[in-house]
Amino acid sequence: MTRMTPLLDRNEQFAGTYVPVALGPPTAQMIVVSCLDHRVDPAIVLGLQLGEAPVIRNAGGRVTQAVIDDIVYLAFLAEQLFAGQVDADRLFEVAVVHHTQCGTGFLADPEFRHQAAEATGLPEAALVASAVADPHATVKVDVERLLTAPNLSPKVSVSGHVYDIATGRVTTTVDARYPNGSRAA
């Protein structure tokens, strides 16, 4: 008996009615970037089903270089593997979702951040970069960061959203647009 035991029981139930999903482009034509916080799981909050959208999660849901690299690769993969299956001009939309009450908000406080850096050995700059004190502000920064990434496919659009822990509601802060500035439908 480990802490995993009850979760494996749930998996047993899941597998009982499971229907395999074939490899294919994400059917919602979306990629979601969100915080790893256990209260903001996009599968539950956005009702995602298997096969609909890759989800990339890290502390804060920040658009780090690692996140950009994953998205660049996914765009390449989609074009290579699914030519003809995906819209030639529009591969997918990336929805960046930040949230209220984010635990990374503590990192906006210099003293807390300094303590965290000392105790963990993580560089202070990395801790600054993951802080979400005002999700409406950081989500705008991150949408810009992704849209201006030099190797982002021009066929990928990006939008920004904030999830409110208090209400369960997601609101759009930045409408979807392509790197060239045109609005996505």
Ligand SMILES: [Zn+2]
């Ligand atoms: Zn968070």
